[in-house]
């Protein structure tokens with residue numbers, strides 16, 4: 001979802017690319033806004049004043065909405081950006097697109113269940129790039145695959161359509177420990193952070209917003225100690241995944257099997273850092289679940305997916321499925 005480093009192209013070209021590649025079919029208002037920026041006489045120059053990695057439309061639009069811009073037609077956005085640019089610019093400079101998508105747990109769950117079945121031990125979940133850690137709570141949500149009765153009783157209820165007859169879990173995995181490392185770990189119980197995470201959900205995606213709110217409520221309940229008999233809230237470290245992942249695997253409780261996972265993260269890394277990560281993972285003796293826009297095996301062979309809106313789910317370097325980027329679709333290979 002536009003998570004790659006922003007290419008150093010002209011602003012109008014960048015916004016048109018996002019309009020067609022990412023927003024069409026996903027957010028009609030963002031498509032109109034992005035096309036509007038591309039055709040505007042003034043906005044491309046304003047946005048070109050940002051450092052290249054900060055020019056991406058989903059960041060600029062989220063910052064405008066976080067500041068208070070309503071979801072109105074492009075003309076309103078254009079005036080709003082011009083009027084409030086210094087404040088919006090500072091929001092852009094101080095924030096990143098750390099979208100946290102609890103819905104991805106629906107596509108991660110079959111891989112987690114495979115590990116649990118193979119290992120017959122609880123899992124120590126270690127997420128690299130967890131944002132606020134919402135994907136570290138898969139045992140606290142509930143799931144309905146292809147409209148079947150819900151597995152689990154937690155909230156949100158995550159709905160997912162499947163093809164290819166995936167091995168759907170019959171029970172939720174036993175999670176013994178949750179941890180993660182992020183360049184900028186977010187506190188999902190802080191009101192400003194919650195407002196930012198909500199602003200990152202594209203206009204018109206009401207189900208994603210409801211899922212986010214429900215997952216944040218579950219995180220808050222976990223942190224307040226209301227939920228009993230489950231592993232506590234995620235331990236989130238600040239740092240680079242390459243530098244801290246080994247510490248986390250080492251810190252996992254001994255009775256649990258360490259599972260390193262990530263989704264929508266590796267596109268932030270250049271080739272050398274991805275390669276270093278694959279080598280580290282291979283040396284750690286942990287299980288490894290990847291859900292990214294490209295497939296990467298343990299020897300760092302990468303292959304792009306054919307559909308920009310799809311991720312590839314893999315376990316220990318073996319591809320299992322193509323997945324909808326927000327977790328609503330699972331196409332088993």
Ligand SMILES: C[S@@+](CC[C@H](N)C(=O)[O-])C[C@H]1O[C@@H](n2cnc3c(N)ncnc32)[C@H](O)[C@@H]1O
Nearest residue numbers: 098100101129130131182183240241263264268
């Ligand atoms: C798009 S978010 C995805 C969050 C979560 N994995 C999910 O699927 O909802 C990507 C996250 O990766 C983090 N990230 C990017 N590069 C990183 C790095 N080198 N080390 C640690 N975290 C990183 C970002 O800060 C951000 O929180």
